[in-house]
Amino acid sequence: MKKTHSLRRRNIKNFQHFFILFPTYFFFWIPPPLLMTILSTSTTDSSGTPVQLRVVDDIYLYIESSQNEIIEKYELKHIYGIDKEQDKTLIHYCHIIDPQQEQKEGENNDKTITNFRTAGIKLWEQRTLKFQGTLDDAFINGFRQLIVPNQNDDVRVSVIINPAAGGRQAPVHWETIVKPMLLAAGFNASQFQITQTLPNGKTRGLAKQLGIQMLKDKKKTIILCLGGDGTTHDVVNGLSDAFIGFEWQEEEQRYSVPTFQLGIIPSGSGNSFSLSLKFESIEHSVLQVIKGQTQPFRLIDVTLDPDPAVKEKGAKAPKRRILVVMSWGFHAQLVSKSRYLQPFMGNTRFSWVAMYLLLFLQQHEGELTMIDAERYDPTRKEFVHEGQVELKDKPFTYFLVANQDSMERGFKIAPFATPEEETMDIVMMRDVNKEELKAATIKVLEGGRHVDDEKNIVEYYKSPELLLRVKHASELCLDGEIVYLAAGGIVRLKMIGPSQGEPNFMSFV
């Protein structure tokens, strides 16, 4: 039990703060804000010892002895529920197991091409504090307001579960983690609408139906995706299809672009998109849904010419939107060749295939045009506007477009990318040899230092739109799916969002 804070000192500081600022408030006729929120109540802990529960700011719940000494403190951002149960009060929170501890147990802490995925992984677990007797209602209601400020009994929670994703654990994650946390946070089982995904691209159609239902009944809905990137990709595309294909009434026609709110629950194997949202675990992602803070994420529209999905002349190509990555060359080959090893090797398959591809490194000829591009200047450490950029003088070894900084934990390939930006990040290496590519890869693992290499081995751009023409038949990776582009084919990528009349996607963060 450690004493961590002096409450008295904190109160004196707040008091001084009040007197310094008060004349300013008075002058501008603005009432002084509440400088501290105090919730406090007495109870006994599970062993029968009298304790005080106190919230002095909006950061911690303090548990104090009867002599006002702090016994323990819990971050409010990790607390998601408070319940009365017979003659007890339960406070539900998430606990993070010390990541340093995890690292100490490993034999080697240096990052290498094969071990970086396990470094710094934090383990989370659900825990409950138990107090004897029921706490007074004023404390419980005030506390609930603090920990779940956006509680809405009216909201529908549409839960989309992929039973085949990752280690086939998504249904178990729903039953043992997601659902219990939501119920403890005050959601009601009648608010949940469960849908299981379907194989072979049929999830997109399911998501379209759900989207049409949402647009029709206009009921506020949170969509939870339990799966990996493939599931999120299909859901986002289905919801976009619903918006495009929706039969709008004249008067409401596109006046208000709908907002789809997504909770991304990482139950897949790679979970790159959830990584971009900085989620450390399933519990962490559910906490963010409960806390209710959201941020927009943008999609990239992909057009292929010719599109391999078009089998008959004149038929319409499917609309393709990606949210994580498009790649060509080394990265696309890596994804393609690793697919069949997934059942045996998990995520380490990428490292072994990467070593194989380095041995027989290939160069890929093509022409790239980026519209309204900015280039990262490693000497000035800032982006410089270049306008239209055309590159065709050297073959491409590595070419990757991303909306987020990492594709895998610890692999910071596009360090300045964020999902909410309206530009995509383009990382490429042209005509490099295997030693140069290997050296750059190690720098990617060292927090994305590859972009600061002044030898200009890595070229890094931001652009809202680009066109790439490939000389030879090529494999492309689109959010993890491999598609084939014929020799001389063109891929066009364009950022889309509400300003292009597309729906607004928000994710809990």
Ligand SMILES: Nc1ncnc2c1ncn2[C@@H]1O[C@H](COP(=O)(O)OP(=O)(O)OP(=O)(O)O)[C@@H](O)[C@H]1O
């Ligand atoms: N009911 C189902 N039965 C079998 N396969 C399914 C079902 N629903 C979806 N799928 C398949 O699941 C795949 C998508 O899985 P997803 O990408 O979400 O998980 P993952 O591959 O484990 O994770 P990640 O893409 O993050 O590595 C698609 O290939 C889809 O066809």
